[in-house]
Amino acid sequence: MKQLVLLIAIIISFTNCKQENKKSENNETLKADVQTFLDNYTKTFTKLYYDSALAEWDANTKIVIGDTLNAYNIQKANEALAKFTGSTEVIEKTKAFLENKSNLDLKQVRQLNTILYSAANNPETVSDLVSERIAAENAQNEALFGFDFKVNESSVSTGDIDKVLRESNNEKERLENWEASKEVGKGLKDGLENLRNLRNETVGALGYDDYFTYQVSNYGMERQEMLDDMNKMVKEVWPLYRELHTWARYELAKKYNAKVPDFIPAHWLPNRWGQDWSSLVSVEGLDIDAALKDKEPEWIVKEGENFYKSLGFEALPTSFYEKSSLYPLPNDANYKKNNHASAWHMDLENDLRSLMSVEPTAEYYITVHHELGHIYYYQAYTNPEVPPLLREGANRGYHEAIGYVFGLAASQKPFLVGRGLIDENAQVDETQNLLKEALKYITFLPFGAGVMTEFENSLYAENLPKEEFNKKWWELAKKYQGMIPPTERGEEFCDAASKTHINNDAAQYYDYAVSYILLFQFHDHIAKNILKQDPHATNYFGSKEVGTFLRGILETGANNDWRALLKESVGSEMSAKPMLDYFEPLMVYLKEQNKGRTYTLPDTL
Numbered sequence: 001m002k003q004l005v006l007l008i009a010i011i012i013s014f015t016n017c018k019q020e021n022k023k024s025e026n027n028e029t030l031k032a033d034v035q036t037f038l039d040n041y042t043k044t045f046t047k048l049y050y051d052s053a054l055a056e057w058d059a060n061t062k063i064v065i066g067d068t069l070n071a072y073n074i075q076k077a078n079e080a081l082a083k084f085t086g087s088t089e090v091i092e093k094t095k096a097f098l099e100n101k102s103n104l105d106l107k108q109v110r111q112l113n114t115i116l117y118s119a120a121n122n123p124e125t126v127s128d129l130v131s132e133r134i135a136a137e138n139a140q141n142e143a144l145f146g147f148d149f150k151v152n153e154s155s156v157s158t159g160d161i162d163k164v165l166r167e168s169n170n171e172k173e174r175l176e177n178w179e180a181s182k183e184v185g186k187g188l189k190d191g192l193e194n195l196r197n198l199r200n201e202t203v204g205a206l207g208y209d210d211y212f213t214y215q216v217s218n219y220g221m222e223r224q225e226m227l228d229d230m231n232k233m234v235k236e237v238w239p240l241y242r243e244l245h246t247w248a249r250y251e252l253a254k255k256y257n258a259k260v261p262d263f264i265p266a267h268w269l270p271n272r273w274g275q276d277w278s279s280l281v282s283v284e285g286l287d288i289d290a291a292l293k294d295k296e297p298e299w300i301v302k303e304g305e306n307f308y309k310s311l312g313f314e315a316l317p318t319s320f321y322e323k324s325s326l327y328p329l330p331n332d333a334n335y336k337k338n339n340h341a342s343a344w345h346m347d348l349e350n351d352l353r354s355l356m357s358v359e360p361t362a363e364y365y366i367t368v369h370h371e372l373g374h375i376y377y378y379q380a381y382t383n384p385e386v387p388p389l390l391r392e393g394a395n396r397g398y399h400e401a402i403g404y405v406f407g408l409a410a411s412q413k414p415f416l417v418g419r420g421l422i423d424e425n426a427q428v429d430e431t432q433n434l435l436k437e438a439l440k441y442i443t444f445l446p447f448g449a450g451v452m453t454e455f456e457n458s459l460y461a462e463n464l465p466k467e468e469f470n471k472k473w474w475e476l477a478k479k480y481q482g483m484i485p486p487t488e489r490g491e492e493f494c495d496a497a498s499k500t501h502i503n504n505d506a507a508q509y510y511d512y513a514v515s516y517i518l519l520f521q522f523h524d525h526i527a528k529n530i531l532k533q534d535p536h537a538t539n540y541f542g543s544k545e546v547g548t549f550l551r552g553i554l555e556t557g558a559n560n561d562w563r564a565l566l567k568e569s570v571g572s573e574m575s576a577k578p579m580l581d582y583f584e585p586l587m588v589y590l591k592e593q594n595k596g597r598t599y600t601l602p603d604t605l
């Protein structure tokens, strides 16, 4: 009997073992199938992606008036790419593979998720809906970019309006310009409602609850997690924002010779949405324009590259210099180029390019360092460990954050002294400088992480009725920014739609908030833990340790969990604390300035 039990036990364990073997064999077959699928997908995808990038590159670097070839080539290339990424075959296979994701390698799962994310924007399964959405997006863009802004019956550009809002002390003129800037929203309201529905339905075909949820999924997060994270960021900076808000109410009332208001009328601020207040102060002392005036533009680009090389990064490939478009066109050129600076990873391999129009100015000096940050990010994650489909920033906010880190590093005094661009004894008003920076970074968060994020969540995930678009927008502006409309803004307006991103870069505005937060987390870590320098006065130049630290972040691309990567690199979760630490001296100054003044924002949000 005993022997029989033993025998049975042996038989059972033997069968189990056999089953285990069979299971792992099945698993290996599955993984091999997935890999074949991924390899084939990648081959076609990278070719079509390169075609599309080349067409876009031509259209941005060689603009000939009246020529329609560029537009035709772009449309053809993008259609081919969309047709492939959204094809039913790709979707079905990816979904089926993902049903077994616990049996796959993590790297495979990440690639499959990327494929599904790309597919969801143009699934062949609902091709009519996709065509309708693309047509609606084009119509919305035309209405937005073709709008004739008018002040006192004369046409003005948005640049003209911005200049008035930055510079004018005449309240009446400011109000006219601000109101003119919002007129565009009226004609975009129906289109926005329509686009909301079409975007929700398109991604719904692949199982996403709504378009906001879909966009957030790119971070590997649920919608509520993102909302909670963004809310936490605003809460963290709130005490400092409250000081800035109080300071601005009193300073602006003085400037316009008006009674101090409880909430800031929107036309008082130097930006159409109140998202950047930095032009309220000017700072003297850190002027490198004079030193750059006699330099060649080529010197500035080389100087940027030298900085990266000093950290231990490689020289840029020769093709970068051959293929990029780095300088303004000669006066006699018979074509134009886009002058907005950008960095391109053309083929997801080694064709790296930048589009700039570098001139010997301080602004371009910072821009070169920023754009090369993107280029070195591309170069770092183009390695055999990171498959082409994962050659992206760790999340959408990372890429900008890295550019910002290098831009900030290249603007601090000890760095500039080290590069021979300013005198060591140059006097800089540190407090005003810090105030100016806070009016850019801190004031952005209530807008970016608060108003924009909450509005778009409400629009897409909560189906905000069209009759409440404007009411909601201004409720949020009052709550988060402490800002109110100068005059009654009923539902005949759609002030949210005056913001470009609401129309054509939907439901991902929190990316910018994430970038600013990460910028200070990285910079704080580098300054305090690696360089052992004051974060307000650093010089990264020549530090191989800084290079090693940054390479660790850059070279994994999107082949990671970005939150784990952040924790590994700076030792904490996403947090606004380093940003607050940076502005700590300003808090002291503002409290002093605001002594005896009335605060109208609550203590805590």
Ligand SMILES: [Zn+2]
Pocket (backbone or CB within 6 Å): 370, 371, 374, 399, 400, 403
């Ligand atoms: Zn950038």
